[in-house]
Amino acid sequence: DAGVIQSPRHEVTEMGQEVTLRCKPISGHDYLFWYRQTMMRGLELLIYFNNNVPIDDSGMPEDRFSAKMPNASFSTLKIQPSEPRDSAVYFCASSLGAQPQHFGDGTRLSIL
Amino acid sequence: TQLLEQSPQFLSIQEGENLTVYCNSSSVFSSLQWYRQEPGEGPVLLVTVVTGGEVKKLKRLTFQFGDARKDSSLHITAAQPGDTGLYLCAGARDNYGQNFVFGPGTRLSVLP
Numbered sequence: 001d002a003g004v005i006q007s008p009r010h011e012v013t014e015m016g017q018e019v020t021l022r023c024k025p026i027s028g029h030d031y032l033f034w035y036r037q038t039m040m041r042g043l044e045l046l047i048y049f050n051n052n053v054p055i056d057d058s059g060m061p062e063d064r065f066s067a068k069m070p071n072a073s074f075s076t077l078k079i080q081p082s083e084p085r086d087s088a089v090y091f092c093a094s095s096l097g098a099q100p101q102h103f104g105d106g107t108r109l110s111i112l
Numbered sequence: 113t114q115l116l117e118q119s120p121q122f123l124s125i126q127e128g129e130n131l132t133v134y135c136n137s138s139s140v141f142s143s144l145q146w147y148r149q150e151p152g153e154g155p156v157l158l159v160t161v162v163t164g165g166e167v168k169k170l171k172r173l174t175f176q177f178g179d180a181r182k183d184s185s186l187h188i189t190a191a192q193p194g195d196t197g198l199y200l201c202a203g204a205r206d207n208y209g210q211n212f213v214f215g216p217g218t219r220l221s222v223l224p
Contacts, residue, residue: 004154042216043200043202099143099212101157103154105152106152106153
């Protein structure tokens with residue numbers, strides 16, 4: 001079975017550019033989570049969806065961040081405009097139930 | 113301040129040794145999860161514990177949930193180099209996905 005698939009695996013871009021991260025959850029899972037991981041702050045929940053509906057976006061750092069889930073098999077996390085402090089590894093996870101069970105391998109984002 | 117504290121932060125041991133890592137909080141959790149994360153990959157769920165005092169075994173790994181559901185431990189017997197990684201605990205304070213938080217992790221290195 002395919003796990004959670006994230007793309008791209010690596011993204012390097014200049015400050016001010018728009019960044020779009022993509023996630024395909026495991027088929028049949030009803031929850032999708034976006035996390036950010038840094039050495040300083042560890043794993044932080046940004047937003048999660050239940051049945052494609054955003055439930056809690058209180059972890060989204062500011063208005064530059066937005067996330068969508070147009071259908072059960074696809075989600076995006078967008079940063080516009082990007083800043084160097086957004087550099088981190090971004091993970092998507094999906095699950096049956098409210099605790100994240102399966103993580104993707106992440107997108108390593110570097111903003112120059 | 114972290115809602116979940118993990119200790120030790122770093123641990124380096126020789127193959128064949130036993131070890132215990134800890135996850136502590138002042139809050140009560142409805143469930144607690146342990147994950148292992150290897151470099152360049154997402155966290156992998158190892159176990160979920162839900163009952164105070166519960167003990168679960170996964171081959172050489174033994175997980176215990178404290179009686180008061182505020183703490184947990186992970187014991188590894190006869191550690192192997194393949195056990196190397198970042199061990200994360202995470203807790204849910206309710207059953208609806210709210211307030212699900214990760215600890216900062218214990219980075220384990222098992223030397224051959």
